[in-house]
Amino acid sequence: xxxxxxxxxxxxxxxxxxxxxxxxxxxxxxxxxxxxxxxxxxxxxxxxxxxxxxxxxxxxxxxxxxxxxxxxxxxxxxxxxxxxxxxxxxxxxxxxxxxxxxxxxxxxxxxxxxxxxxxxxxxxxxxxxxxxxxxxxxxxxxxxxxxxxxxxxxxxxxxxxxxxxxxxxxxxxxxxxxxxxxxxxxxxxxxxxxxxxxxxxxxxxxxxxxxxxxxxxxxxxxxxxxxxxxxxxxxxxxxxxxxxxxxxxxxxxxxxx
Numbered sequence: 352x353x354x355x356x357x358x359x360x361x362x363x364x365x366x367x368x369x370x371x372x373x374x375x376x377x378x379x380x381x382x383x384x385x386x387x388x389x390x391x392x393x394x395x396x397x398x399x400x401x402x403x404x405x406x407x408x409x410x411x412x413x414x415x416x417x418x419x420x421x422x423x424x425x426x427x428x429x430x431x432x433x434x435x436x437x438x439x440x441x442x443x444x445x446x447x448x449x450x451x452x453x454x455x456x457x458x459x460x461x462x463x464x465x466x467x468x469x470x471x472x473x474x475x476x477x478x479x480x481x482x483x484x485x486x487x488x489x490x491x492x493x494x495x496x497x498x499x500x501x502x503x504x505x506x507x508x509x510x511x512x513x514x515x516x517x518x519x520x521x522x523x524x525x526x527x528x529x530x531x532x533x534x535x536x537x538x539x540x541x542x543x544x545x546x547x548x549x550x551x552x553x554x555x556x557x558x559x560x561x562x563x564x565x566x567x568x569x570x571x572x573x574x575x576x577x578x579x580x581x582x583x584x585x586x587x588x589x590x591x592x593x594x595x596x597x598x599x600x601x602x603x604x605x606x607x608x
Contacts, residue, residue, distance in 0.1 A: 367393065367401045372410065372422065381419035436462065439570060440472045443561070443600045447474035447572070450596040454589045457481045458574045458596075460561065461497035463505070464489065466516045468498035471570070482554060482575040493517050493531075494549045496556040497571035503538035506565040510535070539564055543594065553578050557590055559597045562604070572597045 370391040388395040405411040409425040443460050451474040459473040467489045492498035514520045538544050543559035555578045562569035
């Protein structure tokens with residue numbers, strides 16, 4: 352659509368509403384009418400009626416004492432309804448619980464979140480000794496095992512954006528950066544990574560892709576255990592069972608990944 356068409360089909364009130372919602376989401380704190388107006392480049396009187404209607408429809412909450420507005424949960428709930436994340440969680444958890452029982456170790460599923468790696472769901476082991484990584488935990492994408500699987504299998508534009516935002520990557524020499532690219536290519540080719548956790552000494556991990564390389568929605572299924580337990584485990588059984596579980600999750604997700 353060219354500029355003439357954009358102007359022809361423009362809906363000023365709707366544009367103001369989107370500007371307000373997008374600005375409040377970015378600021379992540381309650382703001383007054385004048386602060387919102389200044390932030391979106393409009394006059395306070397220009398947005399008054401839009402604010403009133405957004406509040407009436409449940410998209411904004413207004414604090415009666417301060418007069419400040421913030422985004423309401425209605426917008427969050429709408430986003431959840433169109434997000435594949437809940438679909439991934441619901442599909443993955445039963446299969447992950449079976450995996451945890453089979454191998455005697457906890458496992459978790461991680462996805463990219465604002466340039467970091469977030470644990471979306473965990474299946475706990477019933478073994479006396481196991482590593483539990485709580486849901487909602489955030490890790491460095493470049494330094495975590497799950498993060499490297501996600502980074503390796505992200506499309507090229509996303510991968511480069513994530514690396515450009517990473518302080519550790521930017522502090523590397525050209526040779527070190529190239530070595531990292533080679534490592535990511537190897538991970539993508541193999542479909543998994545195993546080794547000692549870079550963030551916690553003594554923890555060994557095996558992580559593999561859920562979804563398709565370069566897919567819009569990808570996740571990493573990871574098993575973490577103490578090094579001493581890993582040494583005594585049947586590694587072939589653990590890795591094969593984890594790979595099979597990742598394939599089952601991917602199959603059940605259908606078109607999402």
